[in-house]
Amino acid sequence: MKHHFKIQTHGKFLFLIMSTISLILMMFLTTLIWWFVSPRLHSISSMVAIFSLTVLRLFYISVILGIVSIYLSCYLSLTLSFLNKFIRLSITILFPINVFLGKFIGISKDRIRTSFVHVNNSFLNINKHNFANDEILILLPHCLQNYDCNLRITNNIDNCKECGKCKIMDLKRISKKYKVKIAIATGGTLARKIIVQTKPKCIIAVACQRDLVDGLLEVFPIPVYGVLNERPYGPCINTTVDVDKIEDFLKHFIKEKK
């Protein structure tokens, strides 16, 4: 049973196709620019012209390698860790172009971000991922806590009295059940600090689109299972999350003890 579990990543196609179009556009525009400036470069020195063309070609090759690796990971569950830096480079370069493109064709930033979270999650469907329970960290945003609750759970989730008014209760319980680390971050700086201190091999991160994407890009290639929070009362207040998704992940990705 365990080996057939797959995280649902249906939304990944949007990010992939937009990145591919962005790549083609970027190559077209930069080639055009180079074509215009190359006579000037040649007039300075042919060495300068050859050097700049080589740099441009190496850059293209790196971004193409990154995109091809993402497709291989997403659709064939194939990954080569030495290509990780190319994946990171291509996402960093193409993400802003995707957002720019999205503005023209009416695709919101959040839709692109959500699709990227699916792309990222599909990296985890590669079979080799299995973690010991103490290697996993569940990282939560503070806005999951009920707004009227005054208990200081950011220092220690055990301070939650389990009244059931928010999902912190269930999350605390599953962290105990599966013996995984759990922490609540009030922002990016604290999240980074928690990651440095706990050194997880895998993170289950709950956040809104913007924070999640920023975090994913920052910690890559640490595998992160991204779970978007739900915001029935708007952003940053009394948000909630599908705890079953997190429990399913834990059930299937924790290494069985021999």
Ligand code: SF4
């Ligand atoms: S479940 Fe815990 S954190 Fe949430 S409101 Fe109740 S005591 Fe506070």
